[in-house]
Amino acid sequence: MAWKIIQxxxxxxxxxxxxxxxLVLKGTNSSVLLVVVGxxxxxxxxxxxxxxxxxxxxxDENLQIIAANAEAGEKIETPCTVSITRPSGMIGAAMxxxxxxxGVEQEVLRNGKTVVMQxxxxxxxxxxxxxxxxxxxxxxxxxIPEGNIKIxxxxxKNKLMxx
Numbered sequence: 012m013a014w015k016i017i018q019x020x021x022x023x024x025x026x027x028x029x030x031x032x033x034l035v036l037k038g039t040n041s042s043v044l045l046v047v048v049g050x051x052x053x054x055x056x057x058x059x060x061x062x063x064x065x066x067x068x069x070x071d072e073n074l075q076i077i078a079a080n081a082e083a084g085e086k087i088e089t090p091c092t093v094s095i096t097r098p099s100g101m102i103g104a105a106m107x108x109x110x111x112x113x114g115v116e117q118e119v120l121r122n123g124k125t126v127v128m129q130x131x132x133x134x135x136x137x138x139x140x141x142x143x144x145x146x147x148x149x150x151x152x153x154x155i156p157e158g159n160i161k162i163x164x165x166x167x168k169n170k171l172m173x174x
Contacts, residue, residue, distance in 0.1 A: 019060075091160060096163050098163065112136075120164065137162065
């Protein structure tokens with residue numbers, strides 16, 4: 012969210028610079044085009060902030076439903092270990108991925124790292140939320156008593172895979 016606010020200020024800076032005549036759009040030498048680009052970027056950034064807030068609200072509602080279902084669902088006798096690994100890569104390297112298991116917030120998964128969790132629920136839902144754009148992904152899986160489930164998150168394809 013902070014990055015979007017910075018982008019809004021940069022858009023306003025482009026508009027002010029174009030209106031003052033001090034700055035021009037590179038390659039066109041037009042301050043009017045710079046103002047137009049600034050206005051378009053400003054509109055997009057404002058829209059994306061509201062879209063992210065709406066997505067966050069929908070995610071919160073979904074997480075509450077998932078958590079309630081996990082509480083009421085079947086349990087296993089001994090906990091199952093669940094690990095999710097994010098391979099190291101250039102795409103999205105600076106952004107974290109928030110992990111939710113059965114609607115309960117876990118750790119932020121960083122580039123090249125692994126988050127380890129435990130569950131006593133037979134039927135589970137793992138959700139990921141990307142810090143950069145708020146995109147979500149989910150995976151349903153069944154736990155095995157005293158089992159070890161390994162999940163890999165591929166950032167570039169936005170996929171969760173059980174190994």
